[in-house]
Amino acid sequence: STKKILISACLLGEPVRYDGKSISIKDKTICYFQQQGYLVPVCPEVMGGLPIPREPAEIIKGVGDFPDRKVITQGGFDVTEAFQRGAERTLEIALQNNVIAALLKSNSPSCGNLQIYDGSFSGRLIEGFGITVRVLKEAGIPVFNELQVSLLCDFIEQQG
Numbered sequence: 001s002t003k004k005i006l007i008s009a010c011l012l013g014e015p016v017r018y019d020g021k022s023i024s025i026k027d028k029t030i031c032y033f034q035q036q037g038y039l040v041p042v043c044p045e046v047m048g049g050l051p052i053p054r055e056p057a058e059i060i061k062g063v064g065d066f067p068d069r070k071v072i073t074q075g076g077f078d079v080t081e082a083f084q085r086g087a088e089r090t091l092e093i094a095l096q097n098n099v100i101a102a103l104l105k106s107n108s109p110s111c112g113n114l115q116i117y118d119g120s121f122s123g124r125l126i127e128g129f130g131i132t133v134r135v136l137k138e139a140g141i142p143v144f145n146e147l148q149v150s151l152l153c154d155f156i157e158q159q160g
């Protein structure tokens, strides 16, 4: 059976990022995966209903009665629900396609798997992961970022 891999659409050159741009990565392995039809592109934020372009957003720690994480735009709008909806839609697509892993854009409040911005909109990264990554991990789907393609390949090989 084919090995499907979920991928952040912006990594395939789709202009879905908050700034309306893409970040096409010229990675031979990813090109190969794409040619083989292994890749399932998703943009959780767009699937959650957010427009392109959109305000940058970061995850902040909740306070008081709302200890869970929230996603706030730079202008102060709470977009947590859209991010959560996008994450759930992404999981549905992952399950429908029986993906064995995800290759998602680093540092994004949706897609980041190791680091995210700290919520102060000052460009500072902290350890943590995005809203979609949390949902995928909870479903047992391993998440790699675009700098971990060789790790992803090792993982795929281990799967046989």
Ligand code: SF4
Pocket: 008, 009, 010, 011, 016, 017, 018, 042, 043, 044, 045, 046, 105, 108, 110, 111
């Ligand atoms: Fe890329 Fe993910 Fe941001 Fe969409 S939500 S633009 S796929 S990093």
